Amino acid sequence: MAALLLATSAQAAVIGKADFVGVSVSDYEGLGLDFSTDTPLDIDGNTYNTDTDSIRYFSDFGGTVGGTAFGLGTESDSGFIEITLGGSYNQAGLQFGQDAAGTARISFFSGTTLLNSFENTTTGIGGIFYGWDAGADLITRVLVEDLSPTNGRILEIDDLHTGNSAVTAPVPLPAGLPLMLLGLGGLAVMRRKS
Template sequence: MKYSAILATAILALGTAASASTLSGDSVTREVTNNGSIIVPVTSFTVGAGVDFTDANINIDMNAGAMGDQLEITVAPGNYGGMYSTSGTTVLTFGDLDFTDGSSLIGFDVIDDGPLDFVASIVDGSTLALTFDEAPITGGTFALGTYVTDIVTAPVPLPAGGLLLLTGLGAFAVSRRKSAA
């Protein structure tokens, strides 16, 4: 019984989880629609340190937080009719989110949804949509949240895994011989 536990432990050790997913260096697209009509066409920008894109009074940081795994959108101080000065339902969509570890987007954990109470949805593994009803705002944080990605396991080269398995089986055989004698 204890030998099977040792063997199971050796097999489980073959894969390990990757670190936090970031968008550093990625080229991301952004589009804004209001009531189904495009009001800001698709725009591309590259993710780096600090604010990645500024749209008039709106600052977008796709690599925020200590781990670089957060999205933060802030609005400069002032009085505005809304984020995009429209009325009705606005959708801010970020596409082509290619995380550095190869993982896919599966969720978005909202930390602060600001004054507009946005709803985050995942369109596919590389697209995040923030939906909100436009309302007057005075500046500050509009959106802050953490990307939730699937777990990527690091591949282990077959020779290393095979050697580990053979070593475990050899140790198992030696211990059986000693217990039989």
Template sequence: MYIKTLLSALAISAGTLAQAGTITGYTDLTSFATDFSSAVTEDFGPSSAFPISTGVLNSATSLATSSGGPINPGDIVDGVTFSTPVGTGNFFNIDGGGGFNGGFLDSLGTSDPRDLTVTFDVAQTAFGFVTNTLMSAFDITINFVSGPSVTQSLTATSGGLEFFGFASSATDITSVVIDGTGSGAFNFALDDFTFTNQPVAPVPLPASLPLLLAGFGAIALTRRRQKS
């Protein structure tokens, strides 16, 4: 048995969810992986490489960094672009440590506020990531193919890693904006960014329901014959 909660349990009000159909929130990576077995995960490699001076990180990135190794084409998975406005210093980094496994994506310091935009090459059904108190409180905005965006404030309260996942009932998520509110040490800090355009699996009918429906059909047919 795994944990799966509606986004309302993550403090997202039902009124903000209407345009995207049913949106489900996940607080457990294992349950997310169970529902979306074809999901792709970007783990940002085993070690640090910073700063990302262009403000753009994707599968085409070819960049020498002043600390750590270079970022080569193919180091980041296909299908997604991570970006933030260009700044100075360590404004956009793959860092190591901080309670994360291997490298994690971050913007150091909150005196220069900035957000992270995650843009998908094609619309996705679901996405998620892990974070911790290095980012702590953050606002997340989910953009769709059509209709208004959904924006909500969430908080990582544990020193360990916490998973935040989001799934739409349609394959309509085009981009995500993650904006740390300054309560942590980083504007944003996250790892294991996972995404998929795998359709949501239909809820299976109870084993007795098809027989029950067949019975209703037989009754209706009998009544029609009796009337004739």
């Protein structure tokens, strides 16, 4: 007899800020960092690395990309910011902007496995939120990288969101349930006969 299953599945999908469940937000406010700060850098349990071992922290773009006064940025023309999350989440996202025309990529990983990536070709500071719900997979790392370096171009991030939506695996019905249903059916037939 085939086992009966109650199943719900979560599909991987692009999400917005309002779609996060149990959200934690790193908004980079009040960190008191220098304009140029060495990496790796730990903020709210997440580790930030860059290609130059240094990250920018300043207030003149944070308000534009994330609605707050501060944000983080790259130091080099072809830089990247890698965020190793302090936990495993099936939801992650961030505000992203760039101060000059070009292409950048935001990628979500589970360990070294790429789950999804987005490319941004917005000219200037875009202030776009990129969020990913990985379904049953877990996001452990986010990478923001410059794909078309131009002189003096800076990638900017703000408001890192992490969360865990309700993901449920198939739940088998109790093994005795089919037998119980068969017994109830038999009782109903016997009651009709009498």
